[in-house]
Amino acid sequence: MMFHSLCTLLAVKSSAFPAVELATKSSLKLSLPAGQKFDLDPFWLRERCLSPAYVDVNTKQPLWMPHEMPKDIFFQNASIIGGDTLQVGFTDGHTSHFDLEHLSKELTDFRHTVIQPAAYARPEPILWSEGNATEAGQ
Numbered sequence: 001m002m003f004h005s006l007c008t009l010l011a012v013k014s015s016a017f018p019a020v021e022l023a024t025k026s027s028l029k030l031s032l033p034a035g036q037k038f039d040l041d042p043f044w045l046r047e048r049c050l051s052p053a054y055v056d057v058n059t060k061q062p063l064w065m066p067h068e069m070p071k072d073i074f075f076q077n078a079s080i081i082g083g084d085t086l087q088v089g090f091t092d093g094h095t096s097h098f099d100l101e102h103l104s105k106e107l108t109d110f111r112h113t114v115i116q117p118a119a120y121a122r123p124e125p126i127l128w129s130e131g132n133a134t135e136a137g138q
């Protein structure tokens, strides 16, 4: 009876808040309110960092190739901020923030990748014609 009550309590608690736990320096355990649990890898997460140091702020295009990332990236620490953001500190000193809703969509359905979001600010197209080359004196 008491065991049952404790299980109910834990189930309610885990369904109310997202939680993150550093299992090892290369494994982050993420539990989401809907009950899903994920084991995240430092390279996988770092590749999804959308900070201005890693992507073009307007297009979200990566500024670095994956092979240019430091080879020895590990997790330093991690926490959930405001119930909707995963903050991850890496051993090279960089801190990334991930929107938990976007992250969970990608974790459950590859089409929702955050690396190339469906909606982003695109520069206006610049029209080109034969006359442009002549004007440039070519």
Ligand SMILES: *[C@@H]1O[C@H](CO)[C@@H](O)[C@H](O)[C@H]1NC(C)=O
Residues within 6 Å of the ligand: 077, 078, 079, 087, 088, 089, 095
């Ligand atoms: C990691 O730990 C440092 C020092 O305690 C703290 O300032 C920082 O906010 C932590 N980062 C995360 C992602 O929890």
Ligand SMILES: *[C@@H]1O[C@H](CO)[C@@H](O)[C@H](O)[C@H]1NC(C)=O
Residues within 6 Å of the ligand: 126, 127, 128, 129, 131, 132
């Ligand atoms: C090419 O010429 C058109 C017409 O003059 C102009 O509207 C457009 O801005 C030019 N494009 C570039 C890239 O200069």
